[in-house]
Amino acid sequence: MIEIKKCSKSFGSVKAVDKVSLEIGEREVFGLVGSNGAGKSTLLRMAAGILKPDEGEIEIDGESIYDNEKAKACIFYIPDDSYFPADYTPRDIADFYRCYYPKFDVQRFSKFLRQFHMDDKKRISTFSKGMRKQLLVLLGVSAGTKYLLCDETFDGLDPVMRQGVKSLFASEIMGREFTPVIASHNLRELEDICDHVGLLYKGGILLSRDLEDMKFHIHKIQCVLKDKDQERQLQKEMDVLKTEHQGSLLLLTVRGTREQIMEKIQGKNPLFCEILPLTLEEIFISETEVAGYEIKNMFF
Numbered sequence: 001m002i003e004i005k006k007c008s009k010s011f012g013s014v015k016a017v018d019k020v021s022l023e024i025g026e027r028e029v030f031g032l033v034g035s036n037g038a039g040k041s042t043l044l045r046m047a048a049g050i051l052k053p054d055e056g057e058i059e060i061d062g063e064s065i066y067d068n069e070k071a072k073a074c075i076f077y078i079p080d081d082s083y084f085p086a087d088y089t090p091r092d093i094a095d096f097y098r099c100y101y102p103k104f105d106v107q108r109f110s111k112f113l114r115q116f117h118m119d120d121k122k123r124i125s126t127f128s129k130g131m132r133k134q135l136l137v138l139l140g141v142s143a144g145t146k147y148l149l150c151d152e153t154f155d156g157l158d159p160v161m162r163q164g165v166k167s168l169f170a171s172e173i174m175g176r177e178f179t180p181v182i183a184s185h186n187l188r189e190l191e192d193i194c195d196h197v198g199l200l201y202k203g204g205i206l207l208s209r210d211l212e213d214m215k216f217h218i219h220k221i222q223c224v225l226k227d228k229d230q231e232r233q234l235q236k237e238m239d240v241l242k243t244e245h246q247g248s249l250l251l252l253t254v255r256g257t258r259e260q261i262m263e264k265i266q267g268k269n270p271l272f273c274e275i276l277p278l279t280l281e282e283i284f285i286s287e288t289e290v291a292g293y294e295i296k297n298m299f300f
């Protein structure tokens with residue numbers, strides 16, 4: 001488990017990370033989402049043991065990460081701005097990483113390259129941006145570390161690549177102790193790949209939630225009720241996060257399971273009622289609005 005305990009980091013007068021506490025469980029794909037400048041890279045760099053927090057502590061499986069080679073060996077970090085020497089091929093870069101990660105599995109790496117249709121003798125400088133990102137993920141998985149920290153690695157990957165990486169992560173999680181952490185400024189990029197999402201806002205964590213749990217406990221309903229009185233009663237009986245009107249149609253974003261909500265609405269004998277799918281983006285917007293934050297635009 002990665003435990004971030006009241007961590008802060010400033011650069012001069014800029015407080016990049018402000019008293020963040022966060023737990024990243026095992027064998028789950030953790031998404032760290034936040035707008036540009038929210039502090040994602042700084043937090044990941046501290047979690048990788050590259051930066052020392054000004055305050056607080058980060059522990060990897062109970063051991064402090066900073067200046068601790070043993071704890072650092074559990075982590076493979078993919079920075080936002082990765083650099084490859086100009087004439088390096090995937091094979092050369094694998095040889096480089098083997099020196100740092102004793103569990104680096106060259107045969108698996110070669111197999112992954114074939115699976116992902118990459119030529120191990122071609123210069124990386126001729127790869128597209130997306131291919132380079134994919135190569136880094138394959139290197140990270142082949143390194144055999146328990147944790148893989150990816151900074152903006154998935155932003156801009158095409159759907160086929162994303163699907164490939166998603167399946168790869170799922171099979172790693174099934175087969176061994178493996179926990180990928182993916183930082184992104186775009187919630188949409190994380191929606192189909194993560195099990196858990198932490199929302200970073202101006203250096204602090206606003207929310208950290210299991211996605212299935214969130215989707216199970218928040219719904220959007222559109223219905224037509226007979227009169228306003230019924231609407232008022234319904235608002236009192238349910239935990240309503242948001243109310244909208246479109247003509248006679250009432251749209252409610254409500255906390256609760258599908259069954260609980262339907263029971264309450266059916267009790268009012270509506271003229272029409274249906275549950276609509278909510279995107280993760282809508283769920284986060286509703287949750288954060290309730291908490292008093294105006295962060296609608298950060299997801300786009």
Ligand SMILES: Nc1ncnc2c1ncn2[C@@H]1O[C@H](COP(=O)(O)OP(=O)(O)OP(=O)(O)O)[C@@H](O)[C@H]1O
Pocket residue numbers: 011014015016034035036037038039040041042043080185
């Ligand atoms: N080395 C540094 N020196 C000075 N300021 C820094 C440094 N690194 C980060 N910052 C500042 O800290 C804040 C958080 O930056 P950080 O890179 O962690 O955010 P981010 O969420 O990863 O952003 P992005 O999505 O744009 O990559 C920003 O205001 C940034 O300017």
